[in-house]
Amino acid sequence: MKCLFSFLTLVFMSASVLFASNPPAPYGHLPSDRQLKWHEMEMYAFIHFTVNTFTDKEWGYGDESPDIFNPTEFNADKIVRVLKDGGMKGVVLTCKHHDGFCLWPSKYTDHSIKNSPWKKGKGDMVKEFADACKKHGLKFGTYLSPWDRNHKDYATPEYITYYRNQLRELLANYGPIFEMWFDGANGGDGYYGGAKEKRKIDNRTYYDWKNTWSIVRELQPDACMFSDGGPDVRWVGNESGFAGETCWATFNADEARPGSAGTGNLNKGDRPGSAWMPAEVDVSIRPGWFYHAKEDEKVKSVDHLLKIYYESVGRGANLILNVPPDRRGLVHEIDAKNLREWKKILDETFEKNLARKAKVSASNTRGNDDQFAPANVLKQKSGSYWATDDEAKTPELVLDMGKPVTFNVVQLREYLPLGQRIESVAVDCWKNDKWEEFATATSIGNRRLIRSKDITTTKIRLRITAAAACPAVYGVALFKSPVPVEQSVKK
Ligand code: FUL
Numbered sequence: 366m367k368c369l370f371s372f373l374t375l376v377f378m379s380a381s382v383l384f385a386s387n388p389p390a391p392y393g394h395l396p397s398d399r400q401l402k403w404h405e406m407e408m409y410a411f412i413h414f415t416v417n418t419f420t421d422k423e424w425g426y427g428d429e430s431p432d433i434f435n436p437t438e439f440n441a442d443k444i445v446r447v448l449k450d451g452g453m454k455g456v457v458l459t460c461k462h463h464d465g466f467c468l469w470p471s472k473y474t475d476h477s478i479k480n481s482p483w484k485k486g487k488g489d490m491v492k493e494f495a496d497a498c499k500k501h502g503l504k505f506g507t508y509l510s511p512w513d514r515n516h517k518d519y520a521t522p523e524y525i526t527y528y529r530n531q532l533r534e535l536l537a538n539y540g541p542i543f544e545m546w547f548d549g550a551n552g553g554d555g556y557y558g559g560a561k562e563k564r565k566i567d568n569r570t571y572y573d574w575k576n577t578w579s580i581v582r583e584l585q586p587d588a589c590m591f592s593d594g595g596p597d598v599r600w601v602g603n604e605s606g607f608a609g610e611t612c613w614a615t616f617n618a619d620e621a622r623p624g625s626a627g628t629g630n631l632n633k634g635d636r637p638g639s640a641w642m643p644a645e646v647d648v649s650i651r652p653g654w655f656y657h658a659k660e661d662e663k664v665k666s667v668d669h670l671l672k673i674y675y676e677s678v679g680r681g682a683n684l685i686l687n688v689p690p691d692r693r694g695l696v697h698e699i700d701a702k703n704l705r706e707w708k709k710i711l712d713e714t715f716e717k718n719l720a721r722k723a724k725v726s727a728s729n730t731r732g733n734d735d736q737f738a739p740a741n742v743l744k745q746k747s748g749s750y751w752a753t754d755d756e757a758k759t760p761e762l763v764l765d766m767g768k769p770v771t772f773n774v775v776q777l778r779e780y781l782p783l784g785q786r787i788e789s790v791a792v793d794c795w796k797n798d799k800w801e802e803f804a805t806a807t808s809i810g811n812r813r814l815i816r817s818k819d820i821t822t823t824k825i826r827l828r829i830t831a832a833a834a835c836p837a838v839y840g841v842a843l844f845k846s847p848v849p850v851e852q853s854v855k856k
Contacts, residue, residue: 386732389752392784392834394615394641400597401781403589404643404811406504406543407678409455410448411647411687412494413654415462418692423653425464427514427556431480434466439483439694441493442500447696448688449501451704452711457506457546457685458494460535463555465515473530476515495539506544506588507535511572511623512551517558520566525573529580536584545581547592549624568624591645594618594625599642601682602631606648606673608682609633611807614643614785634808636788637833643810646677649687650700656689664699668852670707679814710848718743718842719772720825723764729757731835742841750780750839758832764841765824771845775804775815777827778840785810787838788831794822805830816850 396404416429418436448456461467467477469491479486491507498505509532518524536542554563566572581590593600595618601608615638617630634644650670651660665673670686677684688704691697696704720743727739730753737752739762753760775792779785787809793800804815825843829836 385736386734388737389731389755389783389835389837391782392786393637394639395784396614396641396643396781397597399587399589400641400643402587403544403598403683404781406454406683407812408452408674408684408686409457409504409506409544410451410453411508411649411654411685412444412456412458413462413649413656413687413689414468414490414694415459415655416464416466417462417655418690421657421659423655424552425462425466425514427464427516428561429464429466431466431476431478432482434478434481435483436690436692436694439490439493439690441490441497444690444694444696445494445497445501445503447701447704449503450708451688451701452708453503453686455504455506455543456494456498457508457544458491459508459510460491461509461513461531463510463512463514463550463552465510465513467531469534471531471534473527473534474516491535491539499540504543505540506546507539507542508546508548509535510550511547514552514555514557517560519555519557520564520571525571525577528572529577532577532580533584536581536588542585542588544598545585545588545590547590547623549593551624569620569622572623574622592623592625593631594620594622595640595642597642598645598683599634600631601644601646601677604648606646606684607676608644608646608680610680612644612680612682612810613638613808614641614681614781614810616640616642618642644682645685646673646682647685647687648673648677649689650703651687651689654687654689656691656697658691661697661699664697664703667703667706667710668848670703671710671848674707674711675814675816678812679816681808681810681812710846714774714844714846717844719770719845720764720766720841720843723766723824725751726763726765727751727753728761729753742838745778745840745842750837752780752837753835755835758835759829760836761829762827762838762841763824764827764843767823769821769823770843771819771821772843773817773819773850774844774846775817775825776840776842776844777806777809777813777815778811778838779809780837780839781811783837784834786832786834787829787836788833789829791828791830793826793828794820795824795826796822800826816846818850819845
């Protein structure tokens, strides 16, 4: 009897394997594993800190004496704590900005904190930040400006050796790096070891990016490299904090390299594009990238930060928000307060999916297989999603909450390992016994947040109005923000 039972179980299991539907074939360019991890980060901080903080400049000339770098109360732990409380999942530190001053005791130059009064030249700020991030569970990233207005060799081949040596120091000695930030600024004039002249380089060839990037791949294979032109993550094309209303994760990167901005449609991305190269929105909480006391009254308001959130993370991009320490070496109280209040509103908004108990049905389920069930959109669990048959490119999904629910944010997410498949959607609510459309959207990708006026309804319907391949939807959720959409800030 027992034997027969095992035999039947075996037959049943083989049959279900035989009849189980295959997942949809991936569509177009796909994210790498490191890019998928990067998408999960969504929001992290940028820290701009160098001699500029003490000279009140944005771009140091390169002749600043290390003597001026003397934060009196520097505390990486306190800074990282404030950033964590503000919802940041990581920190990218300007280890060296254009002025060439290094926040770590590099073996390759004297122009660093080892000649500053801070900790009598015995400190290592990169290490303190990396350790604080580790302690608080944040990921750590580094920025190393290719342009160096201090170095005597800048614009000669020797400088490339210097730059790569420094890159190795940063990538080998401070634990895992989640993002390496390269910028494309190459302004020309500088101190250059006393020469005080204008130096030009050919941005396409000078840094030999292919070989420079291979150092990052060798030492930190999981790190995504950012620049205005990729290779892993692209600049969003502005520093004001917004991705395009349509923002594809794919991009036409004819020639991916820092300084190549303008070759593609950075803000919107391109469809189908030549690579998976999602946008990162870099913006400062203050007008400048560095701390200036005169800007204390100009710290972005909570409403402004909310707008930035919805127009970056809410459009499928990642947000890197700059929070520059002041001369004490701490986050200024105003910045800390706005960050805290912003995070409180985000928490209040997103803590509960108001549709979590909904009954979910769809016009099509792939192979009628539970593996691709419509209800998967409520799970948001790795590997689970709702998918349709290959021909069903414009299906509908209904979430029936069973009782009236009031919301003002709709969240839609695609299952990224299968590519960006959906071209456009419409969302309807049930009103006076019929469906009424209240929103449409294009690119979905990692996370699309659609804000609306307060809507009270018992059910909503998602209509996929165009797709390049049958959709694979990872998540649908409804939220209620305490801040009405009308309360928006002009750019
Ligand atoms: C730019 C730099 O020139 C700015 O100073 C700042 O660091 C910004 C994030 O990137 O290219």
